[in-house]
Amino acid sequence: MRRAGRHLTRAGPRVGLFLALLLTPALASAQRRFALVAGNDVGGADTRPLLFASEDARRFHAVLTQLGGVAPGDSDLLINRRADELLGSLASLESRIAAAQSHGERTVLIVYYSGHAKDGDLRLGNSRLSFAAVKARLAAAPANIRVGIFDSCHSGIVTRGKGARRAPAFEIEATGSQETRGLVLLSSASADEEAQESDEIGGSYFSQYLVSGLRGDADRSGDRRVTLSEAYAYAYARTVAETAESAAGAQHPTFSFDLKGNADLVLTDLTSRREGLYVPASAPAGTYYLIDASGFIAAEVVKPADADRQIALPPGRYRVRRRLADRLRIGEIRVAEGQLHTLDESRLRDAPFSDDPIKGGRRDQDVKLSLALGVTVQAFFDAPTRDGLFPPTGLLSAELQVRNFFRRGWLLALDLAGGSARGQVTRLDTPLPFRFSEFTAGMSLASEWPLWDNRLFPYAGLRLAYLLLGRKFEDRTIPDQYFSTFSPGLVAGVRYRLWGGFAALARARAHYLLYNVDENRSLGYWELSAGLSYDF
Amino acid sequence: MKPFVPLVFAAFSLGACGNYSNEDLDFQLALPEDGELDAKLPQALTRDDSSEYYTLTRKVVTTFNGCAAGLVSLVDRVRSYSPSSRNGAERIWGPFADDKHPGWQIRVVMVRLADPSVPPPAFQISYSFQLRDTTQSGSAFFDLMTGNYKSSDSARRGKGNMHLDVQTARNAGYPADDFGETAQLDLAYQTAQYPITVHMEIQNVATATDRQATYDYAENADGSGALVFHLTVDSVPGATGARDVKFTSRWSGSGAGRADAYVSTGNVPVGIDCWGQDTVADYVWRWNGQGNYGSAGLCAFGAPAL
Numbered sequence: 001m002r003r004a005g006r007h008l009t010r011a012g013p014r015v016g017l018f019l020a021l022l023l024t025p026a027l028a029s030a031q032r033r034f035a036l037v038a039g040n041d042v043g044g045a046d047t048r049p050l051l052f053a054s055e056d057a058r059r060f061h062a063v064l065t066q067l068g069g070v071a072p073g074d075s076d077l078l079i080n081r082r083a084d085e086l087l088g089s090l091a092s093l094e095s096r097i098a099a100a101q102s103h104g105e106r107t108v109l110i111v112y113y114s115g116h117a118k119d120g121d122l123r124l125g126n127s128r129l130s131f132a133a134v135k136a137r138l139a140a141a142p143a144n145i146r147v148g149i150f151d152s153c154h155s156g157i158v159t160r161g162k163g164a165r166r167a168p169a170f171e172i173e174a175t176g177s178q179e180t181r182g183l184v185l186l187s188s189a190s191a192d193e194e195a196q197e198s199d200e201i202g203g204s205y206f207s208q209y210l211v212s213g214l215r216g217d218a219d220r221s222g223d224r225r226v227t228l229s230e231a232y233a234y235a236y237a238r239t240v241a242e243t244a245e246s247a248a249g250a251q252h253p254t255f256s257f258d259l260k261g262n263a264d265l266v267l268t269d270l271t272s273r274r275e276g277l278y279v280p281a282s283a284p285a286g287t288y289y290l291i292d293a294s295g296f297i298a299a300e301v302v303k304p305a306d307a308d309r310q311i312a313l314p315p316g317r318y319r320v321r322r323r324l325a326d327r328l329r330i331g332e333i334r335v336a337e338g339q340l341h342t343l344d345e346s347r348l349r350d351a352p353f354s355d356d357p358i359k360g361g362r363r364d365q366d367v368k369l370s371l372a373l374g375v376t377v378q379a380f381f382d383a384p385t386r387d388g389l390f391p392p393t394g395l396l397s398a399e400l401q402v403r404n405f406f407r408r409g410w411l412l413a414l415d416l417a418g419g420s421a422r423g424q425v426t427r428l429d430t431p432l433p434f435r436f437s438e439f440t441a442g443m444s445l446a447s448e449w450p451l452w453d454n455r456l457f458p459y460a461g462l463r464l465a466y467l468l469l470g471r472k473f474e475d476r477t478i479p480d481q482y483f484s485t486f487s488p489g490l491v492a493g494v495r496y497r498l499w500g501g502f503a504a505l506a507r508a509r510a511h512y513l514l515y516n517v518d519e520n521r522s523l524g525y526w527e528l529s530a531g532l533s534y535d536f
Numbered sequence: 537m538k539p540f541v542p543l544v545f546a547a548f549s550l551g552a553c554g555n556y557s558n559e560d561l562d563f564q565l566a567l568p569e570d571g572e573l574d575a576k577l578p579q580a581l582t583r584d585d586s587s588e589y590y591t592l593t594r595k596v597v598t599t600f601n602g603c604a605a606g607l608v609s610l611v612d613r614v615r616s617y618s619p620s621s622r623n624g625a626e627r628i629w630g631p632f633a634d635d636k637h638p639g640w641q642i643r644v645v646m647v648r649l650a651d652p653s654v655p656p657p658a659f660q661i662s663y664s665f666q667l668r669d670t671t672q673s674g675s676a677f678f679d680l681m682t683g684n685y686k687s688s689d690s691a692r693r694g695k696g697n698m699h700l701d702v703q704t705a706r707n708a709g710y711p712a713d714d715f716g717e718t719a720q721l722d723l724a725y726q727t728a729q730y731p732i733t734v735h736m737e738i739q740n741v742a743t744a745t746d747r748q749a750t751y752d753y754a755e756n757a758d759g760s761g762a763l764v765f766h767l768t769v770d771s772v773p774g775a776t777g778a779r780d781v782k783f784t785s786r787w788s789g790s791g792a793g794r795a796d797a798y799v800s801t802g803n804v805p806v807g808i809d810c811w812g813q814d815t816v817a818d819y820v821w822r823w824n825g826q827g828n829y830g831s832a833g834l835c836a837f838g839a840p841a842l
Binding site for chain 1: 569616617687
């Protein structure tokens with residue numbers, strides 16, 4: 001399990017005692033690298049959808065393919081997929097690794113997972129995959145070096161056993177061999193901790209700092225290469241520090257290894273891509289946040305006094321923020337293709353805290369808009385009302401649905417519907433047939449639960465409708481009648497994703513209606529709808 | 537919890553409005569429809585050679601229907617519009633400004649009466665068409681017309697009566713020019729079963745030549761009917777001392793008919809016409825012998841019971 005929320009968690013307790021590394025880095029160029037990167041926002045029953053697991057996976061995949069020496073063709077990015085799909089992808093990579101090794105290539109396999117985990121299992125939608133099985137699979141994989149990175153609650157279970165550590169850095173014992181080979185496992189949280197996400201940084205703490213470190217901020221040696229141990233040490237320190245004051249408590253990443261050899265693993269080579277940001281030694285010390293167009297932190301640079309820093313960034317525009325005690329220093333930079341942008345402190349300006357460009361805006365990207373069209377049947381519960389006042393009616397409806405607007409998993413819907421029916425009221429054996437017409441406008445707020453690997457979405461919530469009901473009598477000597485009112489109700493339904501952006505809808509509503517023309521009467525009506533929606 | 541319920545009702549009552557009412561239908565059904573109280577002659581046309589009394593019957597029917605329609609039209613607003621206010625068993629339409637008479641207001645008040653002899657869902661409803669002079673401060677509404685309706689087994693079939701008091705309106709200063717010399721008009725009808733009957737009495741102002749007129753109309757299921765017209769006048773031309781004219785016309789569903797005219801209080805016959813389906817006279821008798829022809833045996837009806 002991983003905790004989703006505003007200030008969110010993914011790992012364990014005390015800072016360990018180890019310090020980083022001793023080994024001679026192994027060049028990425030000497031190896032062929034394969035990566036399986038999986039992110040799953042949904043963890044099935046008894047879990048709440050995560051906000052950023054899939055986004056974490058995308059960012060990790062991006063840094064591996066941009067700076068980590070992983071060719072796009074040698075990587076699989078799996079978003080919200082099932083366990084069998086993950087295993088299938090892993091099997092495919094293993095066979096390619098075996099083929100590469102048969103040609104004499106040294107190979108590295110990196111498996112990254114971001115998502116829910118609970119009771120010793122990774123939770124991929126409604127499917128499960130035990131940590132033990134994944135660990136065994138990695139241990140048996142044909143690659144020379146296998147790296148497993150698990151960003152999920154209680155993921156420290158995977159590092160239990162030989163070499164498990166909960167410390168800011170790990171040490172790989174040299175055995176005399178020049179070629180490092182074996183297994184390294186990293187977890188974002190210890191076995192008894194929850195991994196935390198943050199709306200502010202738009203990701204999990206651990207993955208955010210891991211990626212930020214891999215982009216260059218973890219390069220403590222200054223050799224323009226970020227090793228596994230540097231990245232871990234950086235992510236560990238930042239994760240513990242940033243989660244120390246959170247409601248869930250500090251989160252402690254862990255690691256374990258079973259390695260032979262004396263070379264540390266270089267995860268990213270910053271010289272492979274020139275574009276990025278250079279913070280010169282003359283710039284003030286502090287933490288520089290680089291904020292992408294979505295308003296979330298793309299990377300951080302912790303700059304010490306009298307030292308420079310460089311971080312690799314994809315081309316694009318970024319806002320820069322540095323926080324002082326009483327104000328912010330903010331500015332904007334543009335990282336051009338192949339260009340290293342040098343930060344000019346004089347081009348930053350003072351700004352109040354209210355102008356903080358970090359808005360937690362990644363949420364906006366999750367907002368989904370759908371248009372649904374359907375048919376509805378409506379009838380009042382009370383038979384006399386149904387027979388002589390408001391007859392059962394068929395309606396054509398259109399509904400605009402906004403998901404994740406107020407918060408993830410919430411559905412806001414605005415709907416319009418219209419229809420008509422024939423009815424008859426009998427007054428003292430005098431039948432008076434009429435044409436009944438109805439127009440409704442409604443607003444619903446519901447909570448939605450994804451099931452079946454994000455294909456089925458049951459939802460339930462509240463609705464407030466405005467109804468305009470009217471009837472025209474065939475006897476034109478009787479004036480037309482109308483009634484309008486607001487009507488609160490409950491709504492429950494299910495959405496089933498079909499293909500592309502299309503989904504089938506089925507919905508039931510139950511409403512209260514106060515009728516007050518002849519007398520005050522509390523009435524109720526139900527609606528059943530079916531329709532088709534399209535996600536934009 | 538208890539205070540919560542009225543709050544909920546209040547909140548949704550604020551947003552609820554309209555005239556969607558089944559009970560309003562009873563009020564609207566209680567009023568006679570335009571044409572419902574009309575006398576109906578089977579033939580719609582007259583010919584140049586139509587019987588004189590048939591032609592006279594048509595004229596009386598036209599007058600009768602016009603009076604009934606005028607009375608019914610006063611409360612047409614009830615059918616044209618929904619009530620302006622509802623208060624239990626009472627419905628009020630208006631007040632509206634009287635477009636033809638600036639300074640006057642009109643309203644219609646209808647009340648559903650609790651009558652043990654009319655158990656629900658049958659109903660009895662009284663109504664009044666009221667006027668008010670808005671130029672007079674503190675003036676109250678007064679009745680120009682009142683009515684009452686008691687339904688039978690059907691909402692639209694029953695017994696009713698209407699009373700028009702034009703004289704009171706005139707006395708109050710209302711420019712009752714639409715009502716001619718009429719002082720009062722009473723109408724009683726029964727539509728619950730055949731024969732449908734309508735009784736109408738018109739009392740004119742004292743200065744009018746025609747003092748009073750009475751109509752009695754009956755309509756049978758087979759289309760046959762009768763209309764008795766009784767007129768009180770200052771004098772009957774050609775009948776010295778006579779004060780009353782009584783005209784009894786009857787017709788069958790096929791259109792053949794008979795009309796008898798009498799003068800004075802002694803029911804003295806002064807003329808008889810019998811006509812066939814073509815409205816042409818088969819038998820004519822006049823008290824002075826002028827124009828008599830045919831045989832009384834050709835008549836569809838015998839002499840009326842007086």
